[in-house]
Amino acid sequence: MIAGPRGGLADERLLRLAADGDGDAFAELYRRHLSLVLTFLSRHCPRPDLAADLAAETFVAALSSLRERDSQPSSAVPWLLTIARNKLIDSVRRGEVEDAARRKLGLERIELDDEDLEQVERLTSATDLDAILVELLPRDQVEAVMAHVIDERDYEDIARELKTSNAVIRKRVSRGLGGLRKHLERRR
Numbered sequence: 001m002i003a004g005p006r007g008g009l010a011d012e013r014l015l016r017l018a019a020d021g022d023g024d025a026f027a028e029l030y031r032r033h034l035s036l037v038l039t040f041l042s043r044h045c046p047r048p049d050l051a052a053d054l055a056a057e058t059f060v061a062a063l064s065s066l067r068e069r070d071s072q073p074s075s076a077v078p079w080l081l082t083i084a085r086n087k088l089i090d091s092v093r094r095g096e097v098e099d100a101a102r103r104k105l106g107l108e109r110i111e112l113d114d115e116d117l118e119q120v121e122r123l124t125s126a127t128d129l130d131a132i133l134v135e136l137l138p139r140d141q142v143e144a145v146m147a148h149v150i151d152e153r154d155y156e157d158i159a160r161e162l163k164t165s166n167a168v169i170r171k172r173v174s175r176g177l178g179g180l181r182k183h184l185e186r187r188r
Contacts, residue, residue: 011076011181019072026066029076030059036077037084043150044088054091058084078177081149141176148173
């Protein structure tokens, strides 16, 4: 991947710059995290075009949120995955991908052709989220992150299954996401 004009900056700095209206900073966040967001969504979407639409809506909603907030999120990865998860849940409830954020910003919908869909599949197949997690994190954190973030299970359910407390599961998820964030930032 070719680094953009803001390629050497940490996510937290990019978030601050993007919140202040720096389009290059937001573009760098997009480049860094698109494959991760697409991979997450493709695990739950039957078709790559739906995953791509939801990823686009995720980033448009993120940009809109940055413009409207008094404070920016402290960490890009969990924030983007939370937005993606919410977009996915909303689309399942409605039976379609919602595009209010895109329309609010006056952005045109991009129609995907076969080549675009193949690119989505290449990006998601090249990002093996399970393997990344197993390589980077202790087993207990992988288990907690996969259950909570990827499988969208609540803390109580996971704690009950693993015979531990909600607080322990929350800490494992937090540490796991922090470890993943640090890894992604080192790759830049």
